[in-house]
Amino acid sequence: IKRGLPQITSFFLETEIGKWSLVECLVTIWVAGALIALVQLAYQYYRFRILLLQAVTIGHEPPEEIMQILKENNMKKVRVVILSGQIVPAISGVINPILILPDYEYTNEELKFIITHEILHYRKGDLLLKTLLEICVRIYWWNPIVYFFRDKFLLFVEVANDISVIKNIPYNEKKDYVECLYKNAKLCSLYQPIAHKKAFMIPFTLKESDLKIRIFKIINYKRKSGKKSLMAGGINFCVLVIMILSGLFFVPEAYSVSNEVEKTTFTIDENNAYLIKNDNQYDLYVDNTYVVTLS
Numbered sequence: 460i461k462r463g464l465p466q467i468t469s470f471f472l473e474t475e476i477g478k479w480s481l482v483e484c485l486v487t488i489w490v491a492g493a494l495i496a497l498v499q500l501a502y503q504y505y506r507f508r509i510l511l512l513q514a515v516t517i518g519h520e521p522p523e524e525i526m527q528i529l530k531e532n533n534m535k536k537v538r539v540v541i542l543s544g545q546i547v548p549a550i551s552g553v554i555n556p557i558l559i560l561p562d563y564e565y566t567n568e569e570l571k572f573i574i575t576h577e578i579l580h581y582r583k584g585d586l587l588l589k590t591l592l593e594i595c596v597r598i599y600w601w602n603p604i605v606y607f608f609r610d611k612f613l614l615f616v617e618v619a620n621d622i623s624v625i626k627n628i629p630y631n632e633k634k635d636y637v638e639c640l641y642k643n644a645k646l647c648s649l650y651q652p653i654a655h656k657k658a659f660m661i662p663f664t665l666k667e668s669d670l671k672i673r674i675f676k677i678i679n680y681k682r683k684s685g686k687k688s689l690m691a692g693g694i695n696f697c698v699l700v701i702m703i704l705s706g707l708f709f710v711p712e713a714y715s716v717s718n719e720v721e722k723t724t725f726t727i728d729e730n731n732a733y734l735i736k737n738d739n740q741y742d743l744y745v746d747n748t749y750v751v752t753l754s
Contacts, residue, residue, distance in 0.1 A: 489601060496597035500658070507659050511557050514540040524567050525560070528574045537578070545646055550577040551660035553586050559660065563646065568632075569639045573663055576620050580661045585616045593658050614669045616661070618676050625677055637674050644670050 474481040521539040529537055538555070543562040551557050558577055565573070580586060592609055599605045621640075625633055644664045664670055734741040734753070743750045 492600050493598045496600050497594065500593065500597050504659050508552075511540060511551060511559070514542065515557060524570060525574065528571050529558075529578075532575060532578050534578050534581075537581075547643060547646070547665060548573045548577060548663040549660040550580055550586065552581075553590055556581045556586070561646065568635060569642070572624060572636050572639045573643075576624050576663060577661070579620045579623050580616065583616075583620075585620075585661055588616075589613070589661060610666075610669075613661070614672060617669065618673055621673055621677050622680055625680065633677055637677055640664055640670060640673065 471482040471485070472480055476484050479487075515538050518540055521541065525539055526535075529535055529539075536555075537550075537558050539558045539560065541560050541562050546559065546561045548561065549559045551559060558574065560573070589612070592612055596605050596609055621636075625636055628636070640663075644667065732743070732745045734743055737752065739754070741753045743753060
């Protein structure tokens with residue numbers, strides 16, 4: 460890094476395209492692409508939200524069992540839209556959430572699993588985090604790492620919600636919850652009319668590879684004691700704070716001296732260099748050898 464990074468930096472700064480340096484051209488393309496992507500994201504969200512609100516308005520009253528589950532979760536303000544087609548259950552909306560359900564005959568137990576899972580996303584702030592993450596993806600549209608991180612974040616919140624749902628149910632109901640996940644994955648295995656709008660919602664199931672990981676975590680989950688869980692959370696929090704503070708105060712920077720500078724200058728070290736006053740001037744000695752007189 461010490462030797463290579465300055466060379467790369469110099470290449471981008473010194474290479475010119477017309478009147479602009481290469482780095483200025485790249486930054487301009489970056490900013491322009493980010494602005495276009497953000498405007499497109501805002502417009503798509505506006506259109507998607509309008510369509511959902513229209514579906515809520517013209518749709519039928521949700522079945523009583525759905526309203527009862529929402530009432531049990533103290534989420535009566537959540538609006539429900541039931542759409543036809545092979546879609547995945549999801550929730551959308553940071554402030555005024557809308558629960559999206561397919562026009563499919565679920566059992567009461569399956570409805571309870573799905574709705575509880577989606578309500579947890581809203582209560583835990585996952586929708587807000589996902590919105591911020593989508594904005595970051597649009598800003599850093601050129602960086603493949605943010606896309607990888609987005610996918611891992613979605614997997615993380617899904618596993619966390621799965622654990623939150625199953626940790627308070629009897630052990631034998633784990634199997635029913637896994638079957639519910641698998642059933643929804645099969646329903647949505649074909650073309651999904653709203654799959655391209657997943658940036659604005661958190662679906663119940665989507666990727667098959669993630670589903671395998673979720674099922675594995677559910678099957679192997681063991682309930683922890685309150686003290687152990689609190690201790691683990693405290694340790695994780697302390698590690699996170701240390702990492703953030705380290706990033707703020709200890710920033711590694713690439714530093715290198717070019718050959719031309721090394722030939723024409725030298726570093727003064729307190730162990731082998733000193734100045735002796737001579738009238739209004741100073742004589743500089745390095746390693747007991749006179750070098751130059753400074754004004």
